[in-house]
Amino acid sequence: MDGERPRRDRRVKALLTVEGLTKAYPGVVANDRVDFDIAEGEIHALLGENGAGKSTLVKMIYGLAQPDAGRMTLRGQPYAPAGPGAARASGVALVFQHFSLFDALSVAENIALGMETPPPMRRLAARIREVSETYGLPLTPDRLVGGLSAGERQRVEIIRCLLQDPRLLIMDEPTSVLTPQEVAILFATLRKLAAEGTAILYISHKLEEIRSLCDRATILRRGRVVESCNPREKTAADLAEMMVGAKLTAPSRAGGNPGGVVLEVSGLSLPSANPFGTSLRDVSFSVRAGEILGIGGVAGNGQDELLDALSGEAAVAAGAVRLRGQPIGALGPGPRRRVAVLAAPEERLGHAAAPDMSLTENAMLTAAIREGLAARGFLKWPAAKAFAERVIAAFDVRTPGPGNAARSLSGGNLQKFVIGREVLQRPEVLVVNQPTWGVDASAAAAIRQALLDLAASGTAVIVISQDLDELMEISDRFAALNEGRLSPPRPAQGLTLEEIGLMLGGAHDMEVAHVAE
Amino acid sequence: MIRLEKRPQPSRAWTVATPLLAVALTMVAGGLMFALLGKDPVVAIRTIFWDPLFHEQFASYSRPQLLVKAGPLILIATGLSLGFRAGIWNIGAEGQYIMGALAGAGVALALYPLDAWFLFPLMVLAGALGGWAWAMIPAILKTRFRTNEILVSLLLVYVAEQVLASMALGLMKNPEGGGFPGSRNLQHYPAAANTELIAGTGMHWGVAAAFIAVIAAYVLLTRHILGFQIRLAGQSPRAARFAGVNPNALVVICLGLSGALAGLAGMFEVAGPAGRVNIGFNQGYGFTAIIVAFLGRLHPVGILLAGLLMALTYIGGELAQFMLGIPSAAIQAFQGMLLFFLLGVDVLSNYRIRLGRRRIA
Numbered sequence: 014m015d016g017e018r019p020r021r022d023r024r025v026k027a028l029l030t031v032e033g034l035t036k037a038y039p040g041v042v043a044n045d046r047v048d049f050d051i052a053e054g055e056i057h058a059l060l061g062e063n064g065a066g067k068s069t070l071v072k073m074i075y076g077l078a079q080p081d082a083g084r085m086t087l088r089g090q091p092y093a094p095a096g097p098g099a100a101r102a103s104g105v106a107l108v109f110q111h112f113s114l115f116d117a118l119s120v121a122e123n124i125a126l127g128m129e130t131p132p133p134m135r136r137l138a139a140r141i142r143e144v145s146e147t148y149g150l151p152l153t154p155d156r157l158v159g160g161l162s163a164g165e166r167q168r169v170e171i172i173r174c175l176l177q178d179p180r181l182l183i184m185d186e187p188t189s190v191l192t193p194q195e196v197a198i199l200f201a202t203l204r205k206l207a208a209e210g211t212a213i214l215y216i217s218h219k220l221e222e223i224r225s226l227c228d229r230a231t232i233l234r235r236g237r238v239v240e241s242c243n244p245r246e247k248t249a250a251d252l253a254e255m256m257v258g259a260k261l262t263a264p265s266r267a268g269g270n271p272g273g274v275v276l277e278v279s280g281l282s283l284p285s286a287n288p289f290g291t292s293l294r295d296v297s298f299s300v301r302a303g304e305i306l307g308i309g310g311v312a313g314n315g316q317d318e319l320l321d322a323l324s325g326e327a328a329v330a331a332g333a334v335r336l337r338g339q340p341i342g343a344l345g346p347g348p349r350r351r352v353a354v355l356a357a358p359e360e361r362l363g364h365a366a367a368p369d370m371s372l373t374e375n376a377m378l379t380a381a382i383r384e385g386l387a388a389r390g391f392l393k394w395p396a397a398k399a400f401a402e403r404v405i406a407a408f409d410v411r412t413p414g415p416g417n418a419a420r421s422l423s424g425g426n427l428q429k430f431v432i433g434r435e436v437l438q439r440p441e442v443l444v445v446n447q448p449t450w451g452v453d454a455s456a457a458a459a460i461r462q463a464l465l466d467l468a469a470s471g472t473a474v475i476v477i478s479q480d481l482d483e484l485m486e487i488s489d490r491f492a493a494l495n496e497g498r499l500s501p502p503r504p505a506q507g508l509t510l511e512e513i514g515l516m517l518g519g520a521h522d523m524e525v526a527h528v529a530e
Numbered sequence: 531m532i533r534l535e536k537r538p539q540p541s542r543a544w545t546v547a548t549p550l551l552a553v554a555l556t557m558v559a560g561g562l563m564f565a566l567l568g569k570d571p572v573v574a575i576r577t578i579f580w581d582p583l584f585h586e587q588f589a590s591y592s593r594p595q596l597l598v599k600a601g602p603l604i605l606i607a608t609g610l611s612l613g614f615r616a617g618i619w620n621i622g623a624e625g626q627y628i629m630g631a632l633a634g635a636g637v638a639l640a641l642y643p644l645d646a647w648f649l650f651p652l653m654v655l656a657g658a659l660g661g662w663a664w665a666m667i668p669a670i671l672k673t674r675f676r677t678n679e680i681l682v683s684l685l686l687v688y689v690a691e692q693v694l695a696s697m698a699l700g701l702m703k704n705p706e707g708g709g710f711p712g713s714r715n716l717q718h719y720p721a722a723a724n725t726e727l728i729a730g731t732g733m734h735w736g737v738a739a740a741f742i743a744v745i746a747a748y749v750l751l752t753r754h755i756l757g758f759q760i761r762l763a764g765q766s767p768r769a770a771r772f773a774g775v776n777p778n779a780l781v782v783i784c785l786g787l788s789g790a791l792a793g794l795a796g797m798f799e800v801a802g803p804a805g806r807v808n809i810g811f812n813q814g815y816g817f818t819a820i821i822v823a824f825l826g827r828l829h830p831v832g833i834l835l836a837g838l839l840m841a842l843t844y845i846g847g848e849l850a851q852f853m854l855g856i857p858s859a860a861i862q863a864f865q866g867m868l869l870f871f872l873l874g875v876d877v878l879s880n881y882r883i884r885l886g887r888r889r890i891a
Contacts, residue, residue, distance in 0.1 A: 326771050347774030358772060367766045369540065377758060378773045390755050418540075 028053045028212045029074070029092070029105075029181055034083035036069050043069035045236040046083065051181065051212045056203060058223040058244060059216045061233035062256055062453045064423070067216050070233070071183055074214075075107045076100040088180070098129075104180035108170045108187060116159030123158055124173045144175050148202045163311050164195035171202070182206065183214045188222060192311055193481075193514035200226055218256070218454075219482075220249040234258055257454045271489065272302035274337075275473040276354070276442045281333040281342075283322050285497075291315040293322060296499045298492060300442065300473040305464065306502060307488030308477045310517060315497040316477050317359065320446045323475065324356035325349040336442065350382045353441035357431050359450060359477075361424065365431045368420035372412065375419050376401035376434060383438040400437070408433035409459065425456030432460050436467050443467060446477040461487050481513060493517045534881040544879040549825065549832070552872040553839070559871070560864045569854050577853055578846030578864070592845050594732030598803050599844050601737035602627070602795035604837035606819035608743045609791030611828040613784035615751070616760040617767065620785055622668065622683030623792040624816025625690035626661035630793020631800035632697055633660025635807045638722035639702055639713055649721040653797060654735075661793015662786050664690065669785040673778040679785065691812070698808045712808035716801045724802030736798025740837070743791060748830040760784065792816060821869050843868070 027050035036044040044066045051057045061067050072078040074085065076094030085092040087103055094100040097107075114123050121138045125131035132140070138154040145152040150168045158166060167187060174182060184203070188196045203213055203226065217223055223230055223244050230244040232255045240255045247255075276299065283293040293315050300306045310316060321327035323334065324346055331340040336352055344352075358364045366375045377397045381387045386397045401415035408429040412422055419427055428448065435443055448464065449457035465487055468474045477494075478484050484491060485505060492502035493516035500516045557579075561571030582592040606623045613620045620626075634657035641649060668682035702713040716722045727733045751757035763770040763780050771777065795815065804811055822840050826832030847861035 324772065325774075345774055345776070346772060350774070356772075360768070363766045364768045364772055367762055367769045369765050370762070374758070378762065378769065381755065387755050391753050392755055392758060394753075 027051065027086075028055075028088060030086040031070075031074070032084055032086075034070065034073060034080050034085065036073060036078060036080050038069075042236050044073070044080075047233070047236075047238055049231045049238060049241065051214055053180070053212055054207050054210045055229065056207050056213045056215055056227045058227035058230035059214060059233065060218065060220075060223060060230050060244075060252065060256055062218065064235075064453065065233040065256070066236040067233055068185070069236075071107065071185060071214070071216060074100070074181075075105060075183065101177055101179075104178070105183070106174035106177055106179035106181070107183040107185065108167065108174055109185055112166045112170055114158045114166055114169060117157065119155050119157055120152060120161075120169050121154040123169060124154075124176065127173050128176070140176060141172055144172050148172075148175065148205055149198060150202055163313055164191050164198075167191070167199070171199075175206075179211060181212045181214065183216070185216045186218075187215075188217065188219060192517045193510050195311075196222070220244075220252045223252070224249060232256055253454065271304035272471065274299045275302050276300045276475075277335045277338075278323075279333060279335070281322060281329055283318050283327055283329055285318055286327075291318060291497045293318050294497045296497075298499060298502055300475055302441075302471050302473055303468050304489045305468045305474045305476060305487055307484035307491045307505060308475065308494055308499070309481055309484050309491060309513065310477075310479065310494035312479055314494045316446055316479075316494060318497070319494065319499075320356060320358055320444060320477060323354070323442075323444045324358070325354075347382060350379065350438075353383070353439065354444075355379070355383075355435040355438055355440040355442070356444040357435050357446070357448065359446040361427050361431055362420060366419040366427060369418055371418055372401045372405070372410075372415040372422075372430060373398045375430070376404065376415070379434060380438055404430055404433040404437055407437060408463065423453075425452040428452050429456055429460060432463060436463055440467075440472055442473045442475070444475045444477070447479065448476060449478075449480065449483060457483075481510075485513075491516075533884045534877065535884050536881055537879075540879050541882075545827065548875045548878055549827065549836070549872060551875050551878075552825075552868065555871040555875070556864070556868045559867050563860060563863065563867075564856065567856065567860060569856055574850055574854060574856060577850045578843060580846075581849055581853075582842060582845040588849060590730075592849065594726075594730060595845050596838065596841050597732035597737045598734070599841035600837040601732075601734070601740045602799055602815045603819050603822045603840055604740040604834055605736065605743055605795040605798075606788075606792045606816055607822040607826065607833045607837060608740070608747045608830060609788035610819055611823045611826070611830070611833055612747060612750070612757075612760055613788050614764075614823055615828050616763040616780055616784050618781055618784045619680045620665065620668070620683050620788045621680050621820065622665070622685075622687050622690075622816070623788060623819055624812055624814065625683070625687035626664045626789040626792035627796035627799075627816045628687075628690040628694050628812050629664040629796070630657040630661035630790075631796030631804075631811065632694065632702075632807060633657055633793065634797030635702065635713060635716060635800045636697075638716055638719060638801065639807075642714065642719065642722075645721045647721075650724070650735075650801075653722060653801060654794065657793045657797025658790040659793070661796065662790040664793070665785040665789020666782070669782045672781055672785075679781070683785075687816070694807070694811060695809045698811075702807050704806075713806045715805045717805040722801055724798050734798065734802045736795060736802060739794055739798065741834075744830045744834050751830065756783070792819075821865075824869065825872055840865075840868075 030050040032048050034044055034047040047070055059067050059070065069078065073080050076096045076099050092103060094103065121134055121141055124141060125134065125137055131137060141152065141154045150172060152165065152168050152172060158169065187199060191199065207213055215227055227244050230242055231238055232240040234256065244252060279297045281293055281296040285292045291314055296319065298306065322329050325344050326346055328345065329342040331343040334342040336354060341349060341352060341354065362368045367378065373394065377386055377392060380400055384400050386393050386400065398415050404410065405412060405415060410430045411426045422430065432445065432448060448460050452460065461483065464474055464476065476484065476487065488505040490502040491505040491508060493500045495517060557575050561575055564574040565571045581588060582596065583589055606627065610620055610623055634653040637653050637656040638649065664686060667686060668679040671677040671682055672679045698711045698713065704712060704714045724735050727738065751761065759770065759775045759780065762773060763775055763777065767777065800807060800811065818840060822833060822836045825840065826836035843865055850856045851858055851861060
């Protein structure tokens, strides 16, 4: 796959050198004397857990934050960008993890918006076509962004950057929203760019990707550079240990045999509430007691809508969702909790939990019915506090106490609280969306173990996730959401990455890519 | 360099201290304004804040006025605060106040001169229903057609004012009034009059209702599931849906409650201190109550204190106009400053101020 690239010869000197860069935020030193350098034509990985300081470093390089100490040198000149405009003028471009595109505008219009002096629309469209063909990034300039897949949106952002002819291209978690096939297209583009001398700073926590793509890796832990290595010479386990600073144990499972069908979804259709959302179309599946059904899919293919339909936030036809044969589709969230169908949505702050409320109040949020925290409309706060304390203790939530606001917790700790709150209510069915998104490795491992344990105790568990590794690790069966349709579930064991990619609906994109190349 | 830094969670100390700080800043800025008008600022501030309660000559008159003015403000503001907490913005309490007064007075005038024990309770019921019904218009339009309750409730104030004028000049006009606009004086109709409960204190049924409302709202917000849902819906609407809150039901409940309390306030006013239905009967209590609600941080106890403070600035302001010749516009500006500073220093409970360059922790 690699080895055919003519590069090392041009690597005479560093393109960007960072020395002793330090940046502190209240209560945390995000970057502590960070040194690293990147050469022309090099694909350099920046590796670390959430909160290790990757984003802060990138922000300083891109002029979004100013360092407290240290200095940067770009092509031998001192480099201290006052803002993103200055960074772009120096040839530094950034593709964000979250796209900043307007759904109601076309691809070309979106790109023009980001330019200081946009050329006439016709010429710009021609340029976009040219660049997209050169780098194998199929894209039609006059399509509305609202109708594009996540992979296509990312291409808009990449082409926006490439039009500036950057010397250094920074990619922040670029593959988190892509299918395996889209990842392959992206990697081919990045390799081509590198071969032409563009330096690429590649930020990720996906170890296998980094091992296949990158020449060098700088590993950050708690704001410090702990290691700099050639990732190809290390195993993924080595890299993970450097990143976390401790040995990780893979979740263990009892391997029990599932019981009878608990939840049955048949012919579930749900029009999306917003014009650029995804409507669910004729979704059917069933989950048995003690089984984990993994639902994969690229973001924006109906995951949120599916969770809403299962949690009761969106009412659907009564018979579309059945619990042990009883129709529950028309029930709201409260009545569904009463029959032990529980859910944990993706967005921790603002959906699963109220940010400014205490953990006690957030315990009341979903546990009032099943834990008997209310009697004739009046709330039993001491009982809610005791329940919150139980969740905190059982799930090792790091917080001074249940009186603290949800927003004061780190992502991993809050996620443990949110999952634990549902698990301790003894659900018959638990639906979780992105249970470990943005969560550090040890918390993610704890959450996966909790889901496995819950299934082992006889609960039917549905895990909606974009993290395929996670789904393969814990699912008994796997299904994929694509444009609101669910593929028939298949046993997870023995599925190859290619088969999964086809299930995710990547086949269509592959064809386009071949035509363009 | 001054920077604002978000606190991990709101500071309790500052939440309590900011209203006091706002009052202090209002005194300083207001004093400056009075000085520029050529009045002695110390005397002006003392006339507004101190004399209404403790002046040997005026206090006997103005002290009861405190409860008379504060009663409707507290009653209305308590109702509004429930909606505001849930992110439902009833700006039309003034209109609901008028309609409550018209409904309450309408019952009394229709049954005149019936002398029965149940007349006054019936008026109370009618007053609450009048305000409730007027608030249901924005509620239904919002839940059915997604209209903006701020605009609808506000514009209905002006409709209510026209209804009031028409009643004062037509249907409810005093047949023995010699052709002058305005209804019979309910204070002279014993079965319908909302009289002082304890002589010389200004304490009437409306003030008692305000105190009851404060206690009920406190219990509702801290102990009852509806209060929890109101707070949840205001803080994170999506989490509220997840918790099973029906947003439309909440709109109807909150607008209905605030409308009913505003209607009650209007009814107690027309049967008591005001006495009659007349053009200009509404004196802006419904709008001032919005200030009171925020001045009290949407907390029942805070609203109780804020209502008393606001009533004090009203009475003191009148006194200052009368004694020192301060123009009424300056008094209104002074009251405006209070809200301005309150909202301004509010930032301190969620943020802390850092001076100078940030240091490395």
